[in-house]
Amino acid sequence: MKKLIAQVMALSFGASAAFAGGPVVIVEEGQPEVIAEKPASSIGILPLLLIPIILCVALCGGDDDPVE
Template identity: 45%
Template sequence: MKKFLASALAATMISSAAFAGGPVVVEEEPVVEASSPRSGWIVPVVVGLVLICAVACGGDDE
């Protein structure tokens, strides 16, 4: 009886170890991309207008 229980216990432990952990599911994380700002053209235009105004309006020493 002891040999039967020992072999049954060993068989149970081996078969349960084979299925331990379950299936492995790998999910990819979504890629987050930064969108380009809409106001990317405003700063260069304002700086350009300030430079044009400084050249056109300044420099008169009368």
């Protein structure tokens, strides 16, 4: 029994020693990719200000009635 265990141990250690090491693979990492974030409001504030101004000009426009 001891001989069998010794042979199995010798085979297992011999097999692990045969596969030890191996080729050294060096993987070069590229530059990190920088992603620019979009601003929270992509529309901007200018169109939001222009809409009320245009509505006011259209609705509160000058009178064409002659003064009596």
